[in-house]
Amino acid sequence: MPKKPKKIRVLLAKPGLDGHDRGIKVIAAAFRDAGMEVIYTGLRQTPEMIVDAAVQEDVDAVGISILSGAHMTLFPAILDEMKRRGADEILLFGGGIIPDEDIEELEKMGVARLFTPGAPTDDVINYLRKAVEAKKSDEEVM
Amino acid sequence: MTLLERFELGDIRALSRLISHIENRDTDFQKLLGRLYRRAGRSIRIGVTGPPGAGKSTLVNSLARLCLDDSQSVGIIAVDPTSPFTGGALLGDRVRMGDFPTDGSVFFRSMATRGASGGLASATDNVAILYDAFGFDITLIETVGVGQVELDIIDTCDIVVVVIVPESGDAVQMLKAGLMEIADVYCMNKADRPGAERLVADLRNTLQTQAMVRASATSEGKLSAHHHTLAGSEDSDATVPIIQTEAVNNKNIDTLHKAIFDHLKKIRESGFFEQDRRRRLRKKILSILSNRFQAEFVNGLASEDELDRAIDQIASGQSNPYDISAQLFEHFLNRN
Numbered sequence: 001m002p003k004k005p006k007k008i009r010v011l012l013a014k015p016g017l018d019g020h021d022r023g024i025k026v027i028a029a030a031f032r033d034a035g036m037e038v039i040y041t042g043l044r045q046t047p048e049m050i051v052d053a054a055v056q057e058d059v060d061a062v063g064i065s066i067l068s069g070a071h072m073t074l075f076p077a078i079l080d081e082m083k084r085r086g087a088d089e090i091l092l093f094g095g096g097i098i099p100d101e102d103i104e105e106l107e108k109m110g111v112a113r114l115f116t117p118g119a120p121t122d123d124v125i126n127y128l129r130k131a132v133e134a135k136k137s138d139e140e141v142m
Numbered sequence: 143m144t145l146l147e148r149f150e151l152g153d154i155r156a157l158s159r160l161i162s163h164i165e166n167r168d169t170d171f172q173k174l175l176g177r178l179y180r181r182a183g184r185s186i187r188i189g190v191t192g193p194p195g196a197g198k199s200t201l202v203n204s205l206a207r208l209c210l211d212d213s214q215s216v217g218i219i220a221v222d223p224t225s226p227f228t229g230g231a232l233l234g235d236r237v238r239m240g241d242f243p244t245d246g247s248v249f250f251r252s253m254a255t256r257g258a259s260g261g262l263a264s265a266t267d268n269v270a271i272l273y274d275a276f277g278f279d280i281t282l283i284e285t286v287g288v289g290q291v292e293l294d295i296i297d298t299c300d301i302v303v304v305v306i307v308p309e310s311g312d313a314v315q316m317l318k319a320g321l322m323e324i325a326d327v328y329c330m331n332k333a334d335r336p337g338a339e340r341l342v343a344d345l346r347n348t349l350q351t352q353a354m355v356r357a358s359a360t361s362e363g364k365l366s367a368h369h370h371t372l373a374g375s376e377d378s379d380a381t382v383p384i385i386q387t388e389a390v391n392n393k394n395i396d397t398l399h400k401a402i403f404d405h406l407k408k409i410r411e412s413g414f415f416e417q418d419r420r421r422r423l424r425k426k427i428l429s430i431l432s433n434r435f436q437a438e439f440v441n442g443l444a445s446e447d448e449l450d451r452a453i454d455q456i457a458s459g460q461s462n463p464y465d466i467s468a469q470l471f472e473h474f475l476n477r478n
């Protein structure tokens with residue numbers, strides 16, 4: 001019997017006080033329709049809550065939507081928390097209204113990929129599939 | 143260090159990774175469960191079920207908080223449906239989660255049904271065993287929004303809370319088999335809405351009538367042990383409690399919490415707790431066996447080619463599904 005590809009689990013969250021959740025809901029529906037398990041945490045999440053949820057849900061990736069302009073604070077805070085919790089092998093990606101120079105800087109810091117308004121959902125899906133596939137785990141179970 | 147060793151040291155990340163292994167039915171996942179099983183058995187499993195949007199997640203969230211107040215650690219499993227078309231799922235039960243401490247006293251895992259149709263995922267029971275072995279005092283299990291017949295929760299939990307809302311129907315709905323007869327505690331949520339009092343009265347009426355009917359039936363030996371405790375034939379006022387709550391306003395959740403733990407005390411004293419765990423174990427063994435049988439034999443009953451030929455024969459009027467199945471079974475027996 002051919003082995004089915006592993007189910008992709010992805011956590012989607014909106015950090016901070018930004019209440020604009022239209023975009024993240026579109027992405028959630030697109031991922032769901034692409035056969036992924038999407039854990040949606042909703043609004044007003046702190047970096048600690050996001051990383052705690054990502055660890056408990058054992059997700060392959062965390063997707064963050066920020067439309068408030070606070071991306072230079074929140075993304076680094078999430079990356080730091082991931083390191084602190086020993087969960088920095090989880091892929092962090094995101095989307096929002098983010099200037100090119102900030103994107104460059106954030107991707108240098110360790111954010112895997114940032115999408116801006118108008119990005120086709122298929123691009124995001126394909127990116128995520130490839131990025132998750134590329135990750136290899138060598139941990140022993142027993 | 144292996145994941146199992148880290149798990150045994152209380153590493154949350156290892157617990158989370160092992161849950162995925164079990165959910166994905168990775169190689170040797172049953173051996174893993176076998177190794178962990180001796181550490182399990184202490185956690186109390188409380189199931190919360192009811193129709194979509196009844197307030198299950200909010201209730202589970204508040205119940206978890208009350209357990210924490212009692213210095214009990216809590217593991218939560220919340221199940222949401224998998225799409226039958228794409229295999230994808232939107233797991234949204236975390237939206238109702240409050241700001242819980244991140245010190246490991248609460249653990250929350252969302253699960254997709256992945257094709258199971260009894261209100262839980264097929265791996266939910268195994269994940270609960272993992273929680274138990276990890277050491278959570280209480281395991282709260284929330285089903286998908288259910289209708290009347292998704293009842294896997296009774297084979298997974300020590301105590302079942304059925305959540306209904308004022309719009310859940312009338313006296314006849316309360317009398318129907320299935321969901322409305324599995325509760326150890328009923329929770330009428332959104333009790334501030336019109337119709338709540340009326341439906342509670344209808345439900346209470348139904349329960350009292352049933353208790354009388356069952357008391358006489360058990361004395362004639364016609365009903366099972368489960369119904370026997372429901373009937374409460376030893377003390378006449380022991381009908382199932384109905385607690386009216388307003389989960390979003392955190393109203394009366396303490397009463398619900400108390401009703402659950404009162405019931406736990408009662409079934410422990412009566413011996414039903416152990417008896418029901420034995421019933422569930424029997425089912426568990428049979429279910430592991432039948433899964434194994436399914437995997438090893440049933441999938442080999444007929445090849446795709448054989449099935450195609452069979453369908454051709456039926457479509458052209460030469461045979462029918464019943465005769466074909468009998469032939470294929472015969473063929474399978476001769477082959478093995």
